[in-house]
Amino acid sequence: MQEKKVVNIGLFGLGTVGTGVVKLIEGHQEDLVKQTGNEIKIEKILIQDPDKDRNYKVDSNLLTTDPWEIIHNKDIDVIIEVMGNVYPTYEYLMAALEQRKHVVTANKDLMALHGAELLQQASKYQCDLYYEASVAGGIPIIRALVEGFASDRITKLVGIVNGTTNYILSKMSEEGLSFEEALRQAQELGYAESDPTSDVEGFDAARKMAILSNLSFHMDVNIQDVKVKGITQVTKEDIELGKQLGYVIKLLGIAQLKDEQLAISVQPTMINKNHPLAKVNGVFNAIYVYGEAVGETMFYGSGAGQLPTATAVVSDLVTVVKQMNLGVNGRGVVAPYRPKLMMSDELMTSRYFIRLKVSDRVGVLARITENFAEEMVSIEEVLQLRLHEEKKAQLIIITHETSKAQLSRLLPKLESLEVVDAINSVYPVEGDEVE
Numbered sequence: 001m002q003e004k005k006v007v008n009i010g011l012f013g014l015g016t017v018g019t020g021v022v023k024l025i026e027g028h029q030e031d032l033v034k035q036t037g038n039e040i041k042i043e044k045i046l047i048q049d050p051d052k053d054r055n056y057k058v059d060s061n062l063l064t065t066d067p068w069e070i071i072h073n074k075d076i077d078v079i080i081e082v083m084g085n086v087y088p089t090y091e092y093l094m095a096a097l098e099q100r101k102h103v104v105t106a107n108k109d110l111m112a113l114h115g116a117e118l119l120q121q122a123s124k125y126q127c128d129l130y131y132e133a134s135v136a137g138g139i140p141i142i143r144a145l146v147e148g149f150a151s152d153r154i155t156k157l158v159g160i161v162n163g164t165t166n167y168i169l170s171k172m173s174e175e176g177l178s179f180e181e182a183l184r185q186a187q188e189l190g191y192a193e194s195d196p197t198s199d200v201e202g203f204d205a206a207r208k209m210a211i212l213s214n215l216s217f218h219m220d221v222n223i224q225d226v227k228v229k230g231i232t233q234v235t236k237e238d239i240e241l242g243k244q245l246g247y248v249i250k251l252l253g254i255a256q257l258k259d260e261q262l263a264i265s266v267q268p269t270m271i272n273k274n275h276p277l278a279k280v281n282g283v284f285n286a287i288y289v290y291g292e293a294v295g296e297t298m299f300y301g302s303g304a305g306q307l308p309t310a311t312a313v314v315s316d317l318v319t320v321v322k323q324m325n326l327g328v329n330g331r332g333v334v335a336p337y338r339p340k341l342m343m344s345d346e347l348m349t350s351r352y353f354i355r356l357k358v359s360d361r362v363g364v365l366a367r368i369t370e371n372f373a374e375e376m377v378s379i380e381e382v383l384q385l386r387l388h389e390e391k392k393a394q395l396i397i398i399t400h401e402t403s404k405a406q407l408s409r410l411l412p413k414l415e416s417l418e419v420v421d422a423i424n425s426v427y428p429v430e431g432d433e434v435e
């Protein structure tokens, strides 16, 4: 019988995802051998705190705090990087590729910032670099975009790509939890980043949208090209008013190509309660992909968490090992080939939900709507609600399709009106086509 070749892994990180990777490699070893013909062995694990009490026990001889011990180990074939952060991780992975080690990573911060250089380095040393887990945890969306839609032209992506914020918004909306309590739960469940600011301020989702846009539109997109707004300003009042009007608030990433111009945004959005994305709750993620030929498709699954994320990591590892056996590593990376042209504010359109606090007296509505007319912003729906405060009312206006440029001219005008006390909130509105 032919001897099984052992593929040795250097694992960078033994936190939430790293522990999941160890569990899957150990627990699914038989399947991995069947699929690849190789035994997969974890040779060394990089950690930073040797005294940490770990709830999943590994052989302590595997642990090291020295990355170079792994990078310069000639027996190690593949590095799995699940330690996070951009630096020093970037330096480690560039060096590992130079040592001709294949790399699998879950690190979107790194890929959104240095993905192009790392892919170039991988290609230079005929190594693989896979990063499926960096977007939407367990959903194989990168593979779908790169392989499944290779023959199509993608025109739009709409996604819930951050598990933590979707968990928080779902808990606030369905169970009335406060933002702080819901965030605390998401942290305990291992969904949030070590610094959850990047989740709640939308940066994590923005990085993921930059990665997906790169692969979908073949443009050299980076995080600076994404307009970002997080969920910290979303109030229970907005959630309740949205519900009354038939909407759910979700942190949506939208990337859209119009006349060869690309717009990418991440922002809290009112989405029709009957749209499939409105029903994606908790840590679940979903991505709608619109292709010229295929039409609409939707991908759904766990966007974060130990085992869903580890599944994506270990599946990438299987691909690397199969390619090692075929001797075809480092091929097939397609560099961006379309010129990057970002969309002007005139071309970028949406419907909007605008909530104002106004004076409650004769002529106020006319005074306000005349400003909409001056900016050619067409109103679809108006709702006036009494406030407990004397002579004050709440006005909710939903517009027809309006350009970002029109909105930017309208809002300061409304703000300066003596009858308007405050613009409480503005949300894009999506998904009414399902009605």
Ligand SMILES: NC(=O)C1=CN([C@@H]2O[C@H](COP(=O)(O)OP(=O)(O)OC[C@H]3O[C@@H](n4cnc5c(N)ncnc54)[C@H](OP(=O)(O)O)[C@@H]3O)[C@@H](O)[C@H]2O)C=CC1
Binding pocket: 012, 013, 014, 015, 016, 017, 018, 046, 047, 048, 049, 050, 052, 065, 081, 082, 083, 084, 085, 088, 106, 107, 108, 109, 133, 134, 137, 190, 191, 192, 193, 194, 303, 304, 305, 306, 309
């Ligand atoms: N958690 C999730 O659901 C998901 C996470 N990701 C990504 O996966 C990566 C890992 O996330 P997660 O597992 O949650 O992170 P954790 O914070 O749980 O784990 C990080 C691990 O890396 C080790 N580590 C961190 N910095 C260093 C360093 N400088 N040198 C040596 N070891 C280091 C830590 O060591 P020690 O244990 O000693 O502290 C720890 O074991 C991140 O890039 C994250 O964005 C992607 C998708 C989902």
Ligand SMILES: N[C@@H](CC=O)C(=O)O
Binding pocket: 134, 135, 136, 137, 161, 162, 163, 164, 165, 191, 192, 193, 199, 204, 303, 304, 305
């Ligand atoms: N913090 C991230 C983890 C996965 O990428 C999230 O909540 O989605």
